[in-house]
Amino acid sequence: MQNNQRHFVIAGVLVVVSTFLVYWLLDAVLKLPIQGSGQAFEIDQLFDYHIWLIAFLFSLITVFMLYALVVFRHRADEDEDKEGEYFHGNVRLEIAWTLIPLIFVVFFSFESTRVLINITREDPNEYVINVEGYQWGWNFTYPETGLVTQELVLPANQPIRLDMTSRDVLHNFWVPEFRVKQDLLPGFTPQVLRFTPVETGEYTVVCAELCGLNHTGMNAIVRVVPQDEFAAWMNQQVASR
Numbered sequence: 448m449q450n451n452q453r454h455f456v457i458a459g460v461l462v463v464v465s466t467f468l469v470y471w472l473l474d475a476v477l478k479l480p481i482q483g484s485g486q487a488f489e490i491d492q493l494f495d496y497h498i499w500l501i502a503f504l505f506s507l508i509t510v511f512m513l514y515a516l517v518v519f520r521h522r523a524d525e526d527e528d529k530e531g532e533y534f535h536g537n538v539r540l541e542i543a544w545t546l547i548p549l550i551f552v553v554f555f556s557f558e559s560t561r562v563l564i565n566i567t568r569e570d571p572n573e574y575v576i577n578v579e580g581y582q583w584g585w586n587f588t589y590p591e592t593g594l595v596t597q598e599l600v601l602p603a604n605q606p607i608r609l610d611m612t613s614r615d616v617l618h619n620f621w622v623p624e625f626r627v628k629q630d631l632l633p634g635f636t637p638q639v640l641r642f643t644p645v646e647t648g649e650y651t652v653v654c655a656e657l658c659g660l661n662h663t664g665m666n667a668i669v670r671v672v673p674q675d676e677f678a679a680w681m682n683q684q685v686a687s688r
């Protein structure tokens with residue numbers, strides 16, 4: 448094997464090993480909250496592709512850089528005037544570093560669009576709740592009964608559509624466990640957010656758009672409950688009005 452090729456093979460193997468190591472490290476450190484909505488699975492898959500890509504690119508750059516620094520370092524017994532080989536270009540390398548990123552960009556565009564279409568798709572069976580954000584809190588209105596609450600109670604495994612508006616400034620509805628998030632724009636037709644809660648439990652809506660002094664306090668409780676429990680809660684709320 449030519450000496451040049453040997454260097455490429457060794458560095459290539461090191462890039463692969465390093466990619467797995469960096470991925471493993473990032474995966475261990477960057478823990479996401481539980482997957483509380485049906486949409487979370489596909490979104491996390493996209494996150495995962497990105498982590499692989501980041502691990503690979505990081506390894507590609509650092510391994511070649513460190514390899515060159517160590518293997519081609521100046522040695523004491525070396526001729527002082529010795530210079531590296533001079534060359535104008537390398538067609539094969541240029542084709543490779545154009546084609547490979549192109550394939551990545553096309554793949555990521557395709558996958559992101561596919562996921563975006565999937566997670567925003569209308570469901571004929573969706574349950575609509577109106578959301579109003581304001582400085583600094585949330586109102587939830589159930590149009591079915593006219594009930595207004597400060598906590599968001601959701602039936603599990605039921606596709607939800609939130610029609611959201613803002614009373615004053617920009618806000619953003621975000622429940623990290625559901626992964627999806629959406630800005631609330633004052634003065635516009637309602638912004639729509641769709642998701643299907645799949646895990647019962649208690650979560651927090653946080654405002655994810657800096658909106659003033661008490662932005663960080665702009666939270667509300669979200670409770671995802673079984674469907675029969677949701678119906679009972681709704682009846683009890685309506686009866687006690």
Ligand SMILES: [Cu+2]
Binds near residue numbers: 618
């Ligand atoms: Cu806000």
